[in-house]
Amino acid sequence: MSVALAGRSPTTFEIKSASLPLLALRLKSPDLQVLEDELRAQYGDKPDFFDHDLLVLDLSTLQAEASEEASPAELDFPAIVALLTAHRLRPLAVRGGNDEQMAAAVAAGLLAANDVRVQTAARPPEPPPTTATAAQPEPSALEAPPPGALVIDRPLRSGQQVYARGRDLVVMAMVNPGAEVIADGHIHVYAPLRGRAIAGARGWPDARIFAREMKPELVSISGVYRTSDEALPGEVWGHAATVRLQSSEEAGDKLIFEQVNA
Structure with a gap:
């Protein structure tokens, strides 16, 4: 048998557990x-x-x-x-x-604060080299950005910068050389990407970059970057493509470029 008993609480304050975004x-x-x-x-x-x-x-x-x-x-x-x-x-x-x-x-x-838990990304498995379908990474321990996206429907000129804090970024027009797009989540460019694209800017390693025409000056995911000084593979350069981060203890961090078939 259960018994419910009335309790008392202070009238001027309450003690609650709380969490902070750190x-x-x-x-x-x-x-x-x-x-x-x-x-x-x-x-x-x-x-x-x-x-x-x-x-x-x-x-x-x-x-x-x-x-x-x-x-x-x-x-x-x-x-x-x-x-x-x-x-x-x-x-x-x-x-x-x-x-x-x-x-x-x-x-x-x-x-x-040794009891503070610093979350890291789960290591995705290496994709089999003979299969066309990429292996699905394990869920990241880092929390994904909240739903919703910042949508930009105008071209971005040299010197312009757009940052989607805490969400994805969708760009419907060209990102010209010298322009920069940044997002804490994914970046989608439904046009040529010729400037700089920085996804997962606050350390989310599962972020991706998508572009209808991949010709970037720089791409970066969770701080791992590659510049145009290192030529992209011919099957990616100028084509619809995506970029993701792959990490392993043996090989370290790598940016994986994959062509997207229409």
Whole structure:
């Protein structure tokens, strides 16, 4: 037999569980000058790309790569905080460091948050070389962007930039050389793509780029990019094609270009 009993609760407040949208920056090198240079190269021409987003600094890769004989990397956390703040990021917590690093991070005003889960993409299987149908990747651990898309129905000229924050981007006209399209989700260009296309901009590795005529200056998915300095295969260049990211422990990250048959 079950019994329901009346309870009491405070009249002035309630305690509820909550979740925050957090970005994670996985630090791969203690060299802050290299970090500053690469942040400037990646986002220097996009000053509004971040909007004071809360961020967790993940040191687990530094720990994994350190040998038993090597001394732990010394990190200047106040300098890291200042550098990320300059790029409109708000470092909130740190995870994955050794005892000395975590203590230094806390002294710099960051929270020790080893229980924060930094999600990574599931590794898709290698597609069989003899089959025409691509193998379906396993579902990503990262959450997909919400439904809906930003639709642009005008040509984009050199110097113009469009960013679909938190969703897909659909472009119905040409993306000219020097123009740039960015999306946190997929990018669809139903016209020639001759500028730059950056999909999965906030780290979603399952994002794809689709173009009716693939002639890009640059394509990037989840930070993995390829420029026009490296020629695309003839069966892709100038044809309807798609780009996806394939990752494996053995081969690393690769951009896979596939022709789309009408």
